[in-house]
Amino acid sequence: MALRLGVTEAPNAPVGEALIWTLDKGLGPAFTPEVKDARLGAYTTLAGVMKDAAQASKPAQQGLLESFRIRSKRILRFGGSWRTLLR
Numbered sequence: 138m139a140l141r142l143g144v145t146e147a148p149n150a151p152v153g154e155a156l157i158w159t160l161d162k163g164l165g166p167a168f169t170p171e172v173k174d175a176r177l178g179a180y181t182t183l184a185g186v187m188k189d190a191a192q193a194s195k196p197a198q199q200g201l202l203e204s205f206r207i208r209s210k211r212i213l214r215f216g217g218s219w220r221t222l223l224r
Contacts, residue, residue, distance in 0.1 A: 153180050 160176055161168045 153177070156180055
């Protein structure tokens with residue numbers, strides 16, 4: 138969804154840093170280097186999966202957008218209103 142909204146992967150670094158900072162402050166001494174490495178690995182994996190899924194859905198999104206454009210042209214050409222498009 139983030140890519141659909143025009144968000145690139147650039148915000149992932151600050152989000153990851155904020156996550157690590159929050160865990161460090163919240164867990165205190167329990168936030169060991171091992172825990173940090175595990176959390177960074179999990180976050181990196183999750184961010185990668187989300188990015189890949191967003192990239193994979195791009196063709197479907199483009200097809201849906203093109204379908205809507207074609208439908209809207211047809212409806213408006215034959216005197217339909219914009220409300221018809223929302224059905």
